[in-house]
Amino acid sequence: MPQVVTRFAPSPTGRLHIGGARTALFNWAYARRHGGKFVLRIEDTDQRRSSDAATRGILRSLAWLGIDWDYGPEFTTDDARTLGGSQDGVGSYYQSERLDIYNEHLRRLIESDLAYPAFETPEELEAKRQEAIAAKVGYRYDRAALRIPKAERIARMDAGESHVVRMKMPDEPITVQDKVLGDVTVGPDELDDFIIRKRDGFPTYHFAVVVDDAAMGVTHVLRGQEHLINTPRHVALQRALGFPTPTYAHMPLIFNPDGSKMSKRDKDKAAKAAVKAAGLQAPPIGSIDQAEFAEWLEDKARQLDPERLAELAAALKVDLPEIDAEDFHAAGYLADTVVNFLALLGWNPKTKNADGTDLERFDAAYLAKHFDLSGLGKTPSKFDRTKLLAFSADDLANMDDNAFAAAWHDWATRFDPDLVARFSLADMKLLAPAVKPRCKTLRDGRSIVGFALTADDAVEFDGKAIHKVLIKGDRKGLETLRDLRPTVESIEPFTPEAIEAAISSHAETTGLGMGKIAQPLRVAVTGTSVSPPLGQTLAILGKPSVLARIDRCIEHAESQTPEPA
RNA sequence: GGCCCCAUCGUCUAGUCUGGUCCAGGACGUUAGGUUUUCAUCCUAAAAACACGGGUUCGAAUCCCGUUGGGGUCACCA
Numbered sequence: 001m002p003q004v005v006t007r008f009a010p011s012p013t014g015r016l017h018i019g020g021a022r023t024a025l026f027n028w029a030y031a032r033r034h035g036g037k038f039v040l041r042i043e044d045t046d047q048r049r050s051s052d053a054a055t056r057g058i059l060r061s062l063a064w065l066g067i068d069w070d071y072g073p074e075f076t077t078d079d080a081r082t083l084g085g086s087q088d089g090v091g092s093y094y095q096s097e098r099l100d101i102y103n104e105h106l107r108r109l110i111e112s113d114l115a116y117p118a119f120e121t122p123e124e125l126e127a128k129r130q131e132a133i134a135a136k137v138g139y140r141y142d143r144a145a146l147r148i149p150k151a152e153r154i155a156r157m158d159a160g161e162s163h164v165v166r167m168k169m170p171d172e173p174i175t176v177q178d179k180v181l182g183d184v185t186v187g188p189d190e191l192d193d194f195i196i197r198k199r200d201g202f203p204t205y206h207f208a209v210v211v212d213d214a215a216m217g218v219t220h221v222l223r224g225q226e227h228l229i230n231t232p233r234h235v236a237l238q239r240a241l242g243f244p245t246p247t248y249a250h251m252p253l254i255f256n257p258d259g260s261k262m263s264k265r266d267k268d269k270a271a272k273a274a275v276k277a278a279g280l281q282a283p284p285i286g287s288i289d290q291a292e293f294a295e296w297l298e299d300k301a302r303q304l305d306p307e308r309l310a311e312l313a314a315a316l317k318v319d320l321p322e323i324d325a326e327d328f329h330a331a332g333y334l335a336d337t338v339v340n341f342l343a344l345l346g347w348n349p350k351t352k353n354a355d356g357t358d359l360e361r362f363d364a365a366y367l368a369k370h371f372d373l374s375g376l377g378k379t380p381s382k383f384d385r386t387k388l389l390a391f392s393a394d395d396l397a398n399m400d401d402n403a404f405a406a407a408w409h410d411w412a413t414r415f416d417p418d419l420v421a422r423f424s425l426a427d428m429k430l431l432a433p434a435v436k437p438r439c440k441t442l443r444d445g446r447s448i449v450g451f452a453l454t455a456d457d458a459v460e461f462d463g464k465a466i467h468k469v470l471i472k473g474d475r476k477g478l479e480t481l482r483d484l485r486p487t488v489e490s491i492e493p494f495t496p497e498a499i500e501a502a503i504s505s506h507a508e509t510t511g512l513g514m515g516k517i518a519q520p521l522r523v524a525v526t527g528t529s530v531s532p533p534l535g536q537t538l539a540i541l542g543k544p545s546v547l548a549r550i551d552r553c554i555e556h557a558e559s560q561t562p563e564p565a
Numbered sequence: 566g567g568c569c570c571c572a573u574c575g576u577c578u579a580g581u582c583u584g585g586u587c588c589a590g591g592a593c594g595u596u597a598g599g600u601u602u603u604c605a606u607c608c609u610a611a612a613a614a615c616a617c618g619g620g621u622u623c624g625a626a627u628c629c630c631g632u633u634g635g636g637g638u639c640a641c642c643a
């Protein structure tokens with residue numbers, strides 16, 4: 001029994017898409033489950049669209065999710081672990097550095113007449129394609145190049161004439177044995193002689209993937225269902241080259257809630273809609289010029305780079321949908337939460353908890369131990385952000401205070417530096433009990449402690465809250481607040497516990513309910529009727545700040561008329 | 566359009582292979598109560614699905630056929 005080897009093979013043309021992250025996760029889990037190896041290979045055969053920056057971003061996203069690779073590009077994680085790098089004798093894990101290998105196999109195929117050079121220009125082919133469309137028939141390459149004698153074809157190719165290389169497809173149906181979908185048979189009429197080496201000398205995806213999977217000993221291929229139609233081509237190529245066919249499992253796709261395919265373009269789509277809704281004609285940010293802006297707005301396929309898109313969204317005050325792994329990181333989700341939720345899209349552990357409910361909360365370690373092909377479903381799933389949010393809130397609530405504070409601090413260091421400037425890790429530990437149960441993501445933490453980010457003399461008093469809590473009923477609330485001030489001033493030390501104790505004893509002596517005491521104080525220090533428990537709220541501000549806010553509020557409330565404006 | 570894939574609560578799904586224990590279970594969301602100094606949490610309960618039509622069978626969510634619906638794919642992208 002050969003060792004299990006799986007791989008994830010992203011093309012470095014953008015960031016790690018959430019669907020790609022799931023593919024990587026499942027391949028990783030399958031290898032780990034079976035004690036095999038997980039390979040990361042960079043499919044950079046599209047010279048025009050690939051970039052090193054994209055590669056680095058993808059590696060970073062994978063590492064964030066906790067997906068580590070045994071072989072592949074070398075990468076040092078934020079916590080200084082080194083991944084990949086091991087060459088294992090198979091050469092580079094960048095396809096652009098493996099051209100000699102592809103060419104060697106290509107030559108073999110051409111000489112044994114299983115592939116052949118073809119000399120039509122892209123324009124000629126496009127014209128034929130349009131003819132086919134006009135005649136409402138499916139387009140297939142007409143094998144015109146095969147009418148040129150073999151020796152002549154090869155001579156022209158060797159003489160340097162511009163050409164592509166095509167695979168000569170066998171004239172028989174090909175059956176793919178898929179672990180999820182069962183046997184899928186495609187007739188010979190459906191598969192034409194596809195290109196396996198481009199005019200620029202680079203192999204196409206189909207060829208490179210087959211050669212590399214064989215060279216790297218890949219035994220199992222888990223990929224999205226959009227690849228299903230490619231598989232017969234790959235099988236044909238494997239047969240021609242004398243390679244074994246790995247086990248295939250095609251996974252269901254992930255959709256948006258509206259049923260459309262979750263796509264990289266969705267963020268641009270949302271931003272364009274927001275621009276149009278706002279009726280903007282000119283770009284609201286400086287980094288994009290008028291002409292580019294207009295062009296982007298008009299062309300549905302046009303995309304802005306992630307940074308400027310984020311800038312634009314901020315200027316428009318809209319949230320863009322999270323699509324890339326990086327988006328979920330920035331939105332304040334824990335990697336474990338994303339992994340858990342992602343795994344449930346298309347896979348199910350089919351296991352019950354002790355209380356009879358279905359098991360659905362688990363981590364990457366669970367996957368590494370239990371992931372199996374039989375748990376993969378066939379139906380596409382819609383990405384439900386509400387449920388993800390519920391998972392996130394739950395995971396955050398289940399952390400202990402110190403772990404929460406550490407995660408929050410780490411996150412803010414990268415995504416919200418202002419917050420770190422105001423609160424140290426120690427502050428965050430103090431805030432944790434107040435913030436943790438109130439936020440669904442780490443990003444939510446900011447709004448919960450928002451009252452502490454405002455200067456004492458800049459607190460905005462919510463008119464409705466002021467009226468309801470302080471003015472209404474003969475200004476009783478305002479009196480309560482005045483009575484309370486000396487009590488607050490006398491609290492020592494100014495800790496959450498001491499503050500709670502002082503307030504509740506004040507409530508007892510005055511005979512007023514806690515509600516009548518707490519709300520005026522809350523409005524006075526935060527400006528609104530909503531905040532974490534008072535002890536924590538006041539302790540974080542500190543006594544001088546609290547007293548200053550009470551005084552300012554009393555002054556403000558005195559100037560208000562009994563009826564709301 | 567050709568070819569291919571899919572079809573259980575609003576959503577993610579268990580159950581389908583090995584028909585009966587399923588007038589279909591869980592989770593998120595929703596609704597109604599309750600706990601709580603506000604908010605959030607938390608607790609309890611409820612509503613909510615086998616796409617449709619044939620067939621096979623004593624019996625079908627489960628097997629077969631068709632219809633409808635959804636999706637994928639038809640690049641010198643991956």
